[in-house]
Amino acid sequence: MRDAFGQPQSALVLGGTSEIALNVMTKLAMARCKNIVLAVRNTTAGEEAADTLRALGATVSVISMEGTRPETAAGTVEAGFDAAGGHVDLVIIAAAILGEQDDFDDDPAATAELFTVNTTWPAAAMAALRPRLLAQGSGHVAVFSSVAAVRPRRSLYTYSSSKSGLDAFTTGWAESVRSAGIKVQIIRPGFVHSKMTKGKSAPPFTTDADQAAANIVAGLSSNKLIIWSPPVLQWVFLLLRHLPQALWRKMPG
Amino acid sequence: MIPSSDATLAGWGNTAPSRATLKRPRSASEVAEIISGSSNHLIARGLGRSYGDPAQSAGGTVIDNRGLVQRSTIDPETGVISLGAGVSLDELLRESIPAGYFVPVTPGTRQVTVGGAIAADIHGKNHHVDGSFMNHIESMSVVTPTGTFTTSPTQDAELFWATAGGMGLTGVVIEAKLRLMPIETSYVLVDTERFDNLDALMEEMVTGDHRYRYSVAWVDCMTKGARLGRGVLTRGDHATADQIDLTKPRLEAPGAPKLSIPFTAPKGLLNKFSIAAFNEAWFRKAPKRKDAEVQSLSTFFHPLDGVSMWNRLHGPRGFLQYQFVVPDSASELVPQAMELLSSRSVPSFLAVLKRFGAGNAGLMSFPTAGWTLALDIPVGASHASSVLDELDGMVANAGGRIYLAKDSRLSPHLIPDMYPELTQFQAICDRVDPNHRFASDLSRRLNLRG
Ligand SMILES: Cc1cc2nc3c(=O)[nH]c(=O)nc-3n(C[C@H](O)[C@H](O)[C@H](O)COP(=O)(O)OP(=O)(O)OC[C@H]3O[C@@H](n4cnc5c(N)ncnc54)[C@H](O)[C@@H]3O)c2cc1C
Numbered sequence: 001m002r003d004a005f006g007q008p009q010s011a012l013v014l015g016g017t018s019e020i021a022l023n024v025m026t027k028l029a030m031a032r033c034k035n036i037v038l039a040v041r042n043t044t045a046g047e048e049a050a051d052t053l054r055a056l057g058a059t060v061s062v063i064s065m066e067g068t069r070p071e072t073a074a075g076t077v078e079a080g081f082d083a084a085g086g087h088v089d090l091v092i093i094a095a096a097i098l099g100e101q102d103d104f105d106d107d108p109a110a111t112a113e114l115f116t117v118n119t120t121w122p123a124a125a126m127a128a129l130r131p132r133l134l135a136q137g138s139g140h141v142a143v144f145s146s147v148a149a150v151r152p153r154r155s156l157y158t159y160s161s162s163k164s165g166l167d168a169f170t171t172g173w174a175e176s177v178r179s180a181g182i183k184v185q186i187i188r189p190g191f192v193h194s195k196m197t198k199g200k201s202a203p204p205f206t207t208d209a210d211q212a213a214a215n216i217v218a219g220l221s222s223n224k225l226i227i228w229s230p231p232v233l234q235w236v237f238l239l240l241r242h243l244p245q246a247l248w249r250k251m252p253g
Numbered sequence: 254m255i256p257s258s259d260a261t262l263a264g265w266g267n268t269a270p271s272r273a274t275l276k277r278p279r280s281a282s283e284v285a286e287i288i289s290g291s292s293n294h295l296i297a298r299g300l301g302r303s304y305g306d307p308a309q310s311a312g313g314t315v316i317d318n319r320g321l322v323q324r325s326t327i328d329p330e331t332g333v334i335s336l337g338a339g340v341s342l343d344e345l346l347r348e349s350i351p352a353g354y355f356v357p358v359t360p361g362t363r364q365v366t367v368g369g370a371i372a373a374d375i376h377g378k379n380h381h382v383d384g385s386f387m388n389h390i391e392s393m394s395v396v397t398p399t400g401t402f403t404t405s406p407t408q409d410a411e412l413f414w415a416t417a418g419g420m421g422l423t424g425v426v427i428e429a430k431l432r433l434m435p436i437e438t439s440y441v442l443v444d445t446e447r448f449d450n451l452d453a454l455m456e457e458m459v460t461g462d463h464r465y466r467y468s469v470a471w472v473d474c475m476t477k478g479a480r481l482g483r484g485v486l487t488r489g490d491h492a493t494a495d496q497i498d499l500t501k502p503r504l505e506a507p508g509a510p511k512l513s514i515p516f517t518a519p520k521g522l523l524n525k526f527s528i529a530a531f532n533e534a535w536f537r538k539a540p541k542r543k544d545a546e547v548q549s550l551s552t553f554f555h556p557l558d559g560v561s562m563w564n565r566l567h568g569p570r571g572f573l574q575y576q577f578v579v580p581d582s583a584s585e586l587v588p589q590a591m592e593l594l595s596s597r598s599v600p601s602f603l604a605v606l607k608r609f610g611a612g613n614a615g616l617m618s619f620p621t622a623g624w625t626l627a628l629d630i631p632v633g634a635s636h637a638s639s640v641l642d643e644l645d646g647m648v649a650n651a652g653g654r655i656y657l658a659k660d661s662r663l664s665p666h667l668i669p670d671m672y673p674e675l676t677q678f679q680a681i682c683d684r685v686d687p688n689h690r691f692a693s694d695l696s697r698r699l700n701l702r703g
């Protein structure tokens with residue numbers, strides 16, 4: 001159960017090998033979160049992640065998920081709740097593909113797959129989550145979006161727009177569970193130096209995974225719908241989203 | 254039909270709300286019907302004056318005890334009255350004070366029910382003389398998943414002492430026989446003394462509390478250095494008829510709240526600075542010393558009841574109350590706790606410091622002999638979480654414990670240390686509720702049922 005500071009005791013991470021999500025979980029496990037389920041595509045990597053959290057005293061189960069097959073999303077959610085013992089305080093949705101824009105520009109199959117993993121599967125999982133959370137009478141869902149979702153650009157538009165879709169879906173979904181006392185948050189990290197972004201040119205306001213996790217954990221205990229990391233990006237993007245396209249094109253990063 | 258609705262429920266601190274089906278039975282048989290007719294978690298709720306999450310059960314059924322309001326007249330021989338669990342102390346006192354009786358134990362608010370008072374085994378300013386609420390209960394009836402039991406210190410005593418302070422986990426108390434205390438007037442003669450530091454204050458409490466039925470000190474935890482823990486000690490006794498001016502009505506019932514806070518205050522209204530300023534003003538206002546001042550029972554016991562819904566002043570994120578007790582052998586923990594909070598800039602309102610007498614046989618009952626300190630902390634200060642974790646460890650090491658009726662954030666691993674009779678408690682819960690039907694957000698958070 002959540003405590004007065006909003007700290008969860010149990011969590012289900014869909015996309016449990018995401019580096020930022022794992023850094024977030026490390027911080028939560030050091031506090032009250034001792035019952036963790038990681039749903040992962042690669043169970044070897046999942047077990048490695050699980051060991052890091054076990055070393056902090058958490059009980060961790062690893063279950064498998066397949067983000068390219070949205071018809072499995074409901075089953076993954078169910079298995080996740082079962083592995084947690086029936087009640088989950090915090091669900092984190094973190095599974096995503098980033099890739100290089102070049103790989104998607106002219107590839108219909110790769111484009112479709114990216115949208116499946118980044119948008120369709122998570123949306124299906126949230127549709128499966130909804131009745132469960134309503135029935136359990138409390139809960140908190142945090143969905144990883146990206147600052148890139150706010151305004152797609154040439155260098156990353158496939159990924160960015162897939163996150164825009166999930167971000168918009170989550171905004172509406174949040175309204176649908178609001179009166180039931182379910183807390184929903186959208187996480188919009190800026191550029192994070194991680195294995196996912198290795199070799200990419202970095203724009204201003206970058207963080208490393210640990211700093212991003214610290215910002216996110218602070219955000220999770222607040223009542224804000226959107227968690228920006230670093231928080232200053234909220235103001236930066238207030239401006240950037242209204243820049244004329246010609247200027248936006250020239251922005252670094 | 255038993256009235257039923259969906260409700261979002263939270264404690265007085267407004268911190269971790271959850272949704273449940275709220276049902277209001279009017280009798281023991283309706284309570285039994287609710288238990289047998291549902292398959293999810295169950296817990297009773299009174300007036301929701303616990304600070305955290307003991308009177309809510311996410312996704313379950315919450316049994317509102319406010320429909321259980323039958324009561325007898327006061328037995329003129331013994332002062333005993335039979336009360337439905339949903340009767341509030343406010344309702345009781347309106348009737349009993351004019352008849353010349355006071356409750357033997359009262360918390361800082363009259364807005365608590367008999368059921369809540371039993372489940373938390375509440376204490377008042379007279380614990381060092383009269384013990385806690387359960388010391389004054391002759392018997393009670395409890396509806397559980399395996400039947401209805403009448404219990405007293407001599408009949409099914411194990412269920413009696415598991416229900417005392419058991420936070421609703423043994424079942425639903427339907428009614429109880431309470432021994433009231435005869436009074437001649439509705440006034441208290443109060444001695445007030447202001448102290449510039451904690452040592453002098455604590456010394457006076459150790460040497461002088463036994464001379465009074467009621468004793469409590471308010472201390473300022475936001476000052477630093479030599480003035481840390483400066484405070485105001487108020488002690489008193491019921492005034493007898495010949496001690497007060499007879500132009501006053503001798504036995505007057507408490508009045509209704511005069512003020513109400515109509516909406517939740519904006520976040521940050523109460524912060525480190527505004528709280529420190531409040532504490533300062535309050536301390537300055539207290540007399541250095543004043544003897545035998547005549548105060549009404551309400552002024553002395555329930556000053557906060559003059560403003561209803563004052564918890565809304567703490568803003569949308571809510572607040573918590575931290576209350577611990579440590580044995581006399583660890584009295585240094587009182588200044589240490591204050592120093593820790595002050596040095597880490599955890600804002601806290603005036604804290605309440607009191608000495609407890611010996612505890613009773615309640616397995617999960619909070620009071621044990623020693624010092625108890627209670628402080629209000631706004632949740633907005635998120636660094637408070639780790640500071641309080643540190644304090645929990647110090648309290649547990651000192652052989653102390655945290656009050657469950659106030660808790661909203663303790664870590665489950667400390668419960669077996671703080672409540673060494675936990676396993677006996679769990680065994681009795683299992684006896685009357687083998688399928689663990691009774692569970693609250695508190696019991697799940699702290700793993701109280703095991
Ligand atoms: C301003 C203020 C001052 C306070 N001062 C003090 C104080 O000085 N000393 C002190 O000891 N406490 C104090 N308290 C705490 C308060 O006395 C307790 O939390 C009390 O339990 C609240 O009663 P309630 O009717 O509101 O119960 P709730 O908060 O609704 O419920 C509390 C517990 O009682 C259980 N319960 C309720 N009814 C029943 C029933 N019929 N059968 C079985 N279980 C039941 C619930 O399941 C829950 O576990 C104070 C609280 C406030 C807000």
